[in-house]
Amino acid sequence: MKTQTVSVGLVGYGTAGRTFHAPLIQAAPGLELASVVSTHPERVQADHPAVEVLPKLAQLLARRDIDLVVIATPNETHFPLAKAALNAGKHVVIDQPFCVTASEARLLKAQADGANRLLSVFHNRRWDSDFLTLKALIDEGTLGRVVALESRFDRFRPRVTDRWRDRHKPGSGIWYDLGPHLLDQVHELFGMPRAILLELATAREGAEVDDDFLALLEYDHLRVTLQASSLVADPTPRFRVHGTRGSFVKYGLDPQEGWLKAGQSPTPGWGVDPSPGTLTLDEAPGEGGGNRETVTLASREAPAVPGDYGTYYAGIVRALLEGAPPPVTGESALEVMTLLETGLDSYRQGRWVKLKESGSKLRRLHSR
Incomplete structure (x- = not known):
């Protein structure tokens, strides 16, 4: 790369491009948002009057000064657009999910x-913030050996x-x-599970596609439950995690998405969650061994770790300018894609489906 910028x-200026990528790119030292490909130039110019707007990807790829192409378009377009950008010699970031199929993801990675x-x-x-807080609690052994994790992302x-x-x-x-x-998130904590079971539902009137799911992931001595729904009006726990020393329960979503939608930009202190969650722990886990007849529990606010979406693009800059590993590697993204697709296999077959990989991270946690 010729310069330090x-x-x-950016390809696409819908919810993902407008809410997440454009403001985070502009807030990242070392990145310059030079051009946006969009069929709605008025939206881009209203937010970023100095940024060039192009109607076609080919025009963007023809610009020799463009180093990185960020794809924030509908999921089924990720593969052909990323393939074209790589063919043009560009570095590529894709909004999640990686692709529609694991085979597409493998081709792009290769x-x-x-x-x-x-x-x-x-x-x-x-x-x-809540995920970083949970990761720190697990890494530090605060919860003991984790035996159950429930992660929900509900909307109404x-x-x-x-x-x-x-x-x-x-x-x-x-x-x-x-x-x-x-x-x-679960893959980051525990690696690949032994098996997955997925149930999909179409609950809303007039819905054509799934709007509710329940997924179970099986690890050694740990069961993970993942749920999401479009018809949950009452607050549900974002995380509910139980271990041999106690529990962590968190309500409410990380605030960063809401702040970005409101037009805020990342600043110092960004990502502090006003509702950090609750720890309920055994006050004397080492006393009496496993023969204690009674256990004294105490609840307190969890020590929250601030969230920071800007870390992703700061990592992209380091990867491109300094040769550091990217913040999300192609290998880990491909494994998540494998889980996504294997879940669909489970739903179609109506049974648990085993994975070839096993949860090596979990075994390291249990060996402490």
Whole structure:
């Protein structure tokens, strides 16, 4: 790269491009949002009057000064657009999910590896405050050995929209929308499970695609439950985690998405969650061994770790300018894609489906 500034072309200016990628790119030192490909130039110019707007990807790829192409378009377009960008010699970031199929993801990874180009997937919820807090609690052994984890991402959206996510198209539905977030977080904590069981439902009136899912992931001595629904109005726990020393329960979503939708930009202190969750722990876990007849529990606010979506693009800059590993590697993104697709296999077959990989991270945690 000739300069110490990475010139970025953003493809797509819908919810993902407008809410997440454009503001985070502009807030990242070392990145410059040079051009946006969009069929709605008025939206881009209203937010970023100095940024060039192009109607076609080919025009963006023809610009020799563009170093990095960020793809924030409907899921079924991720593969052809990323393939074209890699063919043009560009580095590529794809909004999650990676692709529609694991085979597409493998082809893109092989193409990027062969061309020595960066290929990364925007799994931004690795930098949610509640997830970072939970990861720290597990890493520090605060909960003891984790035996059950429930992760939910519920919404109340009773009306079916005309958006592509609600249409019967490849990569639509709630499993492809929210499943990658929850799967990636669990994969970061525990690695690949031994097996997965998925149940999908179409609950809303007039819905064409899944709007509710329940997924179970099996690890050694641990059961993970992932759920998401479009018809939950009452607050449900974002995380409910139980271990041999106590529990962690968190309500409410990480605030960063809401702040970005409101037009805020990342600043110092960004990502502090006002509702950090509750720890309920055994006050004397080492006393009396396992023969104690009574246990004294105490609850307190969890020591929250601030979230920071900006960490992702800061990592992209380091990867491109300093040769550091990308914040989300192609290997880990491909494993999440494998989980997403294997879940669909489970749903179609109506049974648990085993995975070839096993949870090596979990075994390391248990060996402490």
